Amino acid sequence: MGELTFTLLQTKELAKDVLLVVGQWHLKRSMGDIGGHFSLVFRKIAGKWKILADHSS
Numbered sequence: 001m002g003e004l005t006f007t008l009l010q011t012k013e014l015a016k017d018v019l020l021v022v023g024q025w026h027l028k029r030s031m032g033d034i035g036g037h038f039s040l041v042f043r044k045i046a047g048k049w050k051i052l053a054d055h056s057s
Contacts, residue, residue, distance in 0.1 A: 002029030006038075017044040025056065 010022045019042040026035035041053040 002027045002033075014041075018042065019049075 005026050005028070006023055007026070008021065008023045010020075012020045012022075014020050021040040021042065022037070023039075024035060024037055027033065036057045038054070038056040040051055040055075042049045043052050044050075
């Protein structure tokens with residue numbers, strides 16, 4: 001399919017146990033490259049980071 005890479009643009013602590021991560025994704029492929037942005041909201045639950053929300057465009 002191609003080579004997928006991510007670039008982190010911003011990581012922001014919203015609360016002690018909540019993080020917002022914003023970045024870009026890029027898929028290099030033979031039929032033409034594509035890419036976009038993403039945002040993730042993480043929360044630490046029972047000592048482990050879990051994704052609460054994921055948005056890509």
